[in-house]
Amino acid sequence: MTRTVLIIEDEKLIVVSTQMVLEAGGFRVESAVNGEEGIAKARSVAPDLILLDIMMPGIDGWETLTRLKRDPATAGIPVVIFTAREHARGHQRSAEMGAVDYFRKPFEPDELIALVEKHVGQRA
Amino acid sequence: MNIITNIMDGIVFVDRGGNVALMNPVAEDLLGAKFFVAIGKPVVALQGRKELLQAVAADHARMDRQREVTQTVEVHHDAQDIMFIKCTTSRVLDWRGQLAGVLTALRDVTAEHKTDQLRNQYLSIVAHELRTPLTGIKTFATMMAKGSLGPLSDRQQRVCDAIREQSVRLEHQIDKLINLGNLEACEYGQDRESFPVAEFAAGLLAPFEQPARDRKIALTFDVEGDDLWLQADRADLRRACQTLVENAVKFTRDGGHIAVAIELSGAGLRFRVTDDGVGVDPRYHRRIFEKFFQVEDPLTRHHGGAGLGLFVAKGIVEAHGSRIEVSSQLGQGADFSFALPVHKQGVPVIAGAKNPSQGAQP
Structure with missing residues (x-):
């Protein structure tokens, strides 16, 4: 079975x-190129994992994460924060908000694969 | 009018009994309390800016155990306006060495605080703007270098590897830029998480492999306990380790040796970097950790750097409850190391615990 990853970026x-x-x-x-579209895609596609950027026009990644976790249809999808910016206590904050991991850009392709393999399909 | 009237900082002096004995006009303004009302009363009993008065009173209470305490207090002036006041409280001794009272200096550091905030915000945005295109370059180059986009000729392979290596180097430079911005914040080790040692070790030396090869330096890396887990601020810890390696590369002659190791040590893991480079004179073993300090030696002066690496590394390691040990003689290489507690997967680490059953023993 093919596993699907949704990139919101x-x-x-x-x-x-x-x-x-x-x-x-x-x-x-x-x-999806922004938070709103990402939430809609998460509902329609039901991906096995979401990679979520923080700095986006419109609603940012944190707000997108909050909305994904509030909606029962998407709350169970594991979300990995995918960011190029320093965020104060980023790991803690993303964990508190229900993300399963926090991943920095630029990245090593092998690390990304390992990370996605680790979390994919681990529905809460 | 007295000797403290015209001092630019707010000054409050309380006597041995804990009652206000002196206060200058700046302190009156900052605390929101008049001297003629405050005199003879303990700070805690004063009416005025509550947050600040409480903070000063709390510092006074700590004076039986500590000689000096400093803290920055956020004061909400009114609805929009926040002030930051730095309070430094210290004991005052009389000529016999007996406690005469406690002196608190109050300084408005709001402007500095705002500048820091702006600078960090600015650097953070710059880093984001640089990392975003770099992510594309690095990812494409890596995929191509790995052959994921089809087979490459030898020349193409070399070019791809070079693009990849240079993008890793650029990434490292951007991280350094950010570190420079966070320097004054001194908030190291804030973002703790649990992660496996093996994951931490992977790629740790990547930025140094090419420079070492170029200079025919033998760079080795031995990892013990890679099935154990660390609880630390991963990015900060990586920065501290990489600083030690970077220094070793900097101060090792062409053709020299550098051994990097993560070793089991008592109840924890020891991160160690040993080189056979120029070494450090023992009289500088303390000073090399000072901000901007560089040993002025003709052999090392032409090496770049701002003299911040070890200062930052020390801050990080100390924030994790450890300290960096140095062993070196001039001309005989150097050995820098520090130890951190470890735990097994799923077993939480207790901060500061010295119980060996938590540690690295299998």
């Missing part, structure tokens, strides 16, 4: 490169 270059890595790792990839 406004930066096209990162979507394309991350998608390439994940597809090489055997995953199917869906993407």
Whole structure:
């Protein structure tokens, strides 16, 4: 069974490169360019894992995470925060808000695959 | 009018009995209390800016155990306005060495605080703007170098490897830029999480492999206890370890040796970097951890760096409850190490526990 990862990320270059890595790792990839679209896709696609950027136009990643966790249809999908910016106590904050992990960009492709393998499909 | 009237900082002096004996106009303004009302009363009994008065009173109460305490207090001036007041409280002794009272200096550091905040915010945005395109470059180069996009000729392979290595280097430089910004914040070790040693060790030396190869330095890495887990601020710990390695690379001659090791040691793990480079004169063993300090030696002066590496590394290691040990003689290499507690997966670590059953013993 193919496992699906949803990337919520406004930066096209990162979507394309991350998608390439994940597809090489055997995953199917869906993407959304902002929080609102991401939430809608999460509901319609029901991915096995979500990679969520923080700095996005419109609602940011933290708000997107809050809404994903509030909605019973998406609350169980594991979310990994995927960020290029320093966030004060980022690991703690993302864990408190219900994300399963916190991943920094730039990244090593092998590390991303290992991380996704670790959390994918681990529905709460 | 007395000797403290015109001092720019707020000054409050309380006598041995804990009652206010002196106070200057700046202190009156900051505390929101008049001297003629306050005199002869303990600070805790004063009416004025509550947060600040409480903080000063609490510092006074700590004076039987400590010589000096400093804290920065957030004062809510009114609805929008927040002030930051730095309070330094210390004991005052008379000529016989007996306690005469306690002196508190109050300084408005709101402007500095705001500048710090702005600078960190700015650096954080700059880092984001630089890392975003770098993520694309690094990911594509890595995929190509690994052959995921099809087979490469030898020349193509070399070019891809070079792009990848340079992007890792750039990533490292951006991290350093951010570290410079966080320097004054001194909030190391805040973002603790549990992670496996093996995961931490992977890629730890990646930024140094190429520079070491270029200079024919033998760089080895031995990891023990890779089935154990650490509880630490991972990014900070990585920074501290990489600083030690970076220094070793900097101060080792071409063709030298550097041994990096993560070793089982008592109830924890010891991170150790040993080199056979220029070494450090024992009289500088303390000073090398000072901010901006660099040993002025003709051999080392042409090495870059701001003199911040060990200062930051020390702050990080201390924030994790440990300290960096140095063993070195001039011209005979150097050995830097520090130890941290470890735990097994799923077994929480108790801060400061010295119980060996928690530790690395299998």
